[in-house]
Amino acid sequence: MRHIPRGLRALTAAAVTVTLLAASACGGDSGGASSSADGGKVTLRFTWWGSDTRTKLTQQVIDAYQKDHPNVTIKGEFGEWSGYWDKLATTVAANDAPDIIQMDEKYLREYADRGALLDLKKADGLDTGKFEPDTLGAGEFDGGLYGLNAGINSFAVVVNPAAFKTAGVAIPDDKTWTWDDFAKTAAEITTKTGGKVTGTGALGTNEAGLNLWARQNGESLWTKDGKLGVSPEKTTDFFKYILKLRDAKAIPSAEAISQDMNASLDQSAFATGKLAMSFIWSNQLVAFSKATGQQLKLLRIPSPDGQAAKNGSYYKGSMFWSISARSKHQKEAAEFVNYLANNTAAGDVLLAERGVPPNTEVRAEVTPKLKPEDAATAKFIQDIKQDLGDPSPAPPVGGGQVEKIIQRYTTEVLFGRQAPDAAAKAFLNEVNGELK
């Protein structure tokens, strides 16, 4: 050390410091203001949740788009539903949000109200002219369009006919079945297969079941002005019904249900053939068909008195396309979303995996080409059209938490740690506390 001149030593150290500073500064500056509409290379990040099936189809569409647009590179970031929202929140907070975001109704307002999403009405290159009129509404509020409907779905009962056959039980008529019929059928399957196959997955592993339950009884999970619309009494009934299913052995053990709440679609009890029925979103039929390797069937949700028109069903935006408000390439992102939503070539690949296409032209184009499971989804959506109730109001800010909360209280009830009425009260209290 002593032989090196003082100046040089200081210089070396200073150089190290500068290099480090530069390196750390790089992180915040990449990309910069290099917004390039003039044919420069653009990299877009696109994030979605879903099963393997969805990831493969989406990647195919990305590849096709990149071929037509050599200046655009699209990097897919995908994961399971359960980890997706943590990751998205983290990247948005770090000012590192993906350009194109697959969004869910539950979180749409959460992000949009805080200015994280672009108003798609103001986006260049995105056309919604061919959309079926009421399909845009769910992504529209405060005069802006923050999520573009990516597909229509509906809550439904999925049936594995092979399991019914093994059990020697006939598939009931879903136009007339009641909740009692449903419980009886499910219990019968468990009994007749000696417990090898359980009748059905539980209600209460997400909030959709409660919403339909409420709608069948003249209430609704959310009101139009963003409040809770379900009463403690109806919620208590809902939990009581879950207990009834448990006691009749129509559903798996409490432990198995609680484990299933965190399982990925491909690993879930229904996908692995342990259940004869389950509650799903209609578009998930495609992924579940792949996972089970079976021809599955969709049934209407049961109703209190056997009238399908009173089962509270509604068309939901299965998911939405949103663009980050901080995206540096908003135009290119909008063009890609436009391709996803309106291009028949993209529709030919994606089919009905994200739900039935809301663009009527795309729908007409792809309908004849649908594979059996996609066709079944599309047909189900078509069939229930005459029985639909009012649209279901979107959850308010803070409402995104409701899924985790109802899972927790369903677990409490199933394990017998809380009585249905106590659980109902605590559940509503907690959801109210999360609303902002």
Place this chain on the structure above:
Amino acid sequence: MSALGELGSLRGKKPVGQKKDNLAGYLFLAPWLLGLFLITIGPMVASLYLSFTDYNLIQAPKWIGLENFTRMLSDERLHNSLRVTFTYVFVSVPLQLAIALLLAVVLDRGVRGMAFYRSVFYLPSLLGSSVAIAILWRQVFGTTGLLNQVLDVFGIEGKGWISDPSTALGTLVVLNVWTFGSPMVIFLAGLRQIPTMYYEAASVDGAGVLRRFFSITLPLLTPIIFFNLVLQIIHAFQSFTQAFVVSGGSGGPSDSTMFFTLYLYDRGFGNFDMGYASAMAWFLLVIIGVFTAANFFASKYWVFYDD
């Protein structure tokens, strides 16, 4: 001591060019210092500020004074998370240290192939807080997991250990106990420091194995036990990965594995409540600080320094 004497004389002398050396020293420290300020202290100060604000990650923080802290008083899920964390810390740490000490004493008695055993027992400590092990844990304790298959051989009907609220925390305690390797290695080093003449003298006087352990090993090892205790308690309070992975990020079933850190994360990133989460982080710092201080205070009464 001669080394200290030398150091003293060096200090007294103030050789020419020491100032220059200092500068170079600081400059060479700079990368680490920068890291400390930018990556540790900077964010800590920021989080202290955020703990007094309402901050939803996207919009600018709003100053709300002590509201986040008063909110903690009535937050039942937070109280539950404290219960879960305390149970975890005060069950798993003593168990872990007891097993570590026991195995260290056994290994210290000159077992053949000791280097091998030492490595094998240390391995879990290297892996313990990793995601891979937590995933493995999920498989082992799941409804169709290894544990149930083994139980099945003996005709015992297993259960979903991880998905039952009454046993889920237990599996995490076992996971922490299983990582007894690192305190064990420290105990081993400590055992080597105890002069063999004490044992020889005790043997001559007819003291048995147990007597020697309780009258020689344990008292002389108290500084090491104390060290391990402080370290492991702090470590256990900060546990996150295991619970996050095993419960699929939910702290479930029924919040039974909802560690304080996990709830903090849930509030911050799941619920966009970063101000509250920051306040929780500072509360955790205070809790750990209090326990560490209490530990040091109590050590006066039971730790024996042989010097």
